[in-house]
Amino acid sequence: MPHTAEWKVRLHLFEDDEGTTKAHVVLDTGTTALTARGSAHRHPADADVPEIGDELAAGRAMIDLAHQLLQTAERDIEGVAAPRPGMPRTTA
Structure with missing residues (x-):
């Protein structure tokens, strides 16, 4: 039986003045949101390259999402x- 679905992902990135980039990702399956x-x-001492912070923070958020x-x-x-x-059957 074929199955097709579309899940939506929203990824928000924020950088503060101290050089910390935070990523917040939401996966919406239509019935559940993670x-x-x-x-x-x-x-x-590192060069200020915002794209690197974005990539690291987003990647780490996606890893967290994958684990969930x-x-x-x-x-x-x-x-x-x-x-x-050999396992006993349980009933609810």
Whole structure:
């Protein structure tokens, strides 16, 4: 049975005066929204290249989001999985 879905991702980046870039990402599946965060801090001796901070903070937020998605999938699998041989069947 074919399945098609569209999920929307919003990524917001913020940089403060101290050289810290923060990323806030929201994944909207239409039925669920997951929120993740990431940050990057520029060392004072480093050149001020905002794109690098954006890339690091966004990448870290996306990693956080990926971990949340995997955890959600694992919980969902446990919720619908058939009992394994030798395992007692539980009822709710």
